[in-house]
Amino acid sequence: MEKIRVTDLTKRYGRVLAVDSASFSIQENEFFSLLGPSGCGKSTVLRCVAGLEEPTAGTIYIGETLVNSTSEGVNVPTEQRPIGMVFQNYAVWPHMTVAENVAYPLKLKKMARAQIRKKLEVALHAVGLGRFADRYPSQLSGGEQQRVAVARALIKEPEILLLDEPLSNLDAKLREQMRFELKDLQKRMGIPILYVTHDQTEAIAMSDRVAVMKDGRILQIGNPLDVYENPANEFIADFIGLMNFLQCKVLSRQDHKVELELHSTGERLSISDAGVIEGEALLAVRPENLALDKELGVSCAVRARIFLGNMVEYKVSVGDELLRVQATTEQDYKEGEKLFLRVKKGTLFRRNSPESIA
Numbered sequence: 362m363e364k365i366r367v368t369d370l371t372k373r374y375g376r377v378l379a380v381d382s383a384s385f386s387i388q389e390n391e392f393f394s395l396l397g398p399s400g401c402g403k404s405t406v407l408r409c410v411a412g413l414e415e416p417t418a419g420t421i422y423i424g425e426t427l428v429n430s431t432s433e434g435v436n437v438p439t440e441q442r443p444i445g446m447v448f449q450n451y452a453v454w455p456h457m458t459v460a461e462n463v464a465y466p467l468k469l470k471k472m473a474r475a476q477i478r479k480k481l482e483v484a485l486h487a488v489g490l491g492r493f494a495d496r497y498p499s500q501l502s503g504g505e506q507q508r509v510a511v512a513r514a515l516i517k518e519p520e521i522l523l524l525d526e527p528l529s530n531l532d533a534k535l536r537e538q539m540r541f542e543l544k545d546l547q548k549r550m551g552i553p554i555l556y557v558t559h560d561q562t563e564a565i566a567m568s569d570r571v572a573v574m575k576d577g578r579i580l581q582i583g584n585p586l587d588v589y590e591n592p593a594n595e596f597i598a599d600f601i602g603l604m605n606f607l608q609c610k611v612l613s614r615q616d617h618k619v620e621l622e623l624h625s626t627g628e629r630l631s632i633s634d635a636g637v638i639e640g641e642a643l644l645a646v647r648p649e650n651l652a653l654d655k656e657l658g659v660s661c662a663v664r665a666r667i668f669l670g671n672m673v674e675y676k677v678s679v680g681d682e683l684l685r686v687q688a689t690t691e692q693d694y695k696e697g698e699k700l701f702l703r704v705k706k707g708t709l710f711r712r713n714s715p716e717s718i719a
């Protein structure tokens with residue numbers, strides 16, 4: 362069953378079109394992320410789902426309940442929506458203990474004390490804070506404070522959790538650990554999550570599906586692997602993971618084999634590509650899909666070599682274009698070495714398409 366269905370959601374602030382006809386749905390037990398650069402409208406979508414903003418157009422269902430419909434004049438207030446929310450700044454109250462913070466939503470509902478105590482125990486246990494019930498937030502680490510916020514969102518047993526950049530105030534190591542914890546919690550509790558982030562590694566690591574946004578629009582929805590391997594356009598190709606771009610021209614196409622001419626050196630290479638692009642194009646290649654070779658490929662020169670522990674990253678020049686190549690530590694090339702570059706896998710995009718990054 363769909364836990365959330367958003368259809369043609371549009372939100373204007375005066376002249377600013379913050380969200381432009383966004384549609385998506387979230388399944389039971391799904392971790393779904395809205396991913397995109399700052400200002401693309403992610404938080405606005407989340408706030409509309411939460412009922413903190415009123416959409417300009419569109420409909421929103423939570424479960425089977427219509428919570429927003431501009432055409433039918435429906436706008437269910439936030440406190441009546443079965444949601445739990447966590448923001449970037451945790452918003453835990455410093456003068457309340459962990460237990461008081463987490464139990465607060467139930468106290469507001471005037472629930473019986475014994476029942477609150479039972480639910481509190483479950484919520485604290487779920488986030489691993491059982492031992493910290495009597496501490497104050499100032500006596501907790503950033504990650505622990507964040508878990509207080511998550512427990513407080515969970516205690517009402519919402520239909521869905523809405524999380525807006527909840528990890529961005531944590532240091533890198535803790536952020537990585539919390540990714541696993543959140544994901545694990547979500548699977549254990551069997552609760553769907555609508556997650557907002559501008560951090561593509563975070564979205565890729567945690568999500569079942571990702572919706573990539575730009576300028577208020579959803580450009581692609583898919584599982585992380587699919588979005589990584591088959592980006593719908595040049596913007597997504599550049600935004601998700603590392604990507605090299607080479608200016609080129611399509612010379613010929615036969616079956617799935619495409620013959621290309623590189624602009625930077627005039628050399629030719631062939632790749633397999635099932636697309637339809639002819640003429641001027643942009644070849645997008647991931648660093649791991651380029652290989653340095655002593656004999657075969659396009660001529661190049663090693664400009665820099667960076668040892669990354671488990672692999673080596675080379676910066677190589679092909680004519681006047683600079684590319685990143687990731688390789689195992691087995692072969693070792695030196696700065697200044699003249700070599701050849703093979704393209705193991707690449708994707709062609711139309712040059713100067715409307716989705717161009719520039």
Ligand SMILES: Nc1ncnc2c1ncn2[C@@H]1O[C@H](COP(=O)(O)OP(=O)(O)OP(=O)(O)O)[C@@H](O)[C@H]1O
Pocket residue numbers: 374377378379397398399400401402403404405406559
């Ligand atoms: N209350 C408001 N009044 C006017 N414009 C707003 C308001 N809230 C958001 N906007 C604009 O709407 C657009 C989308 O904002 P939103 O907060 O949804 O972006 P975001 O994707 O969450 O960005 P970030 O990653 O920086 O949090 C931005 O251009 C923003 O300036």
Ligand SMILES: [Mg+2]
Pocket residue numbers: 403404405
């Ligand atoms: Mg935001």
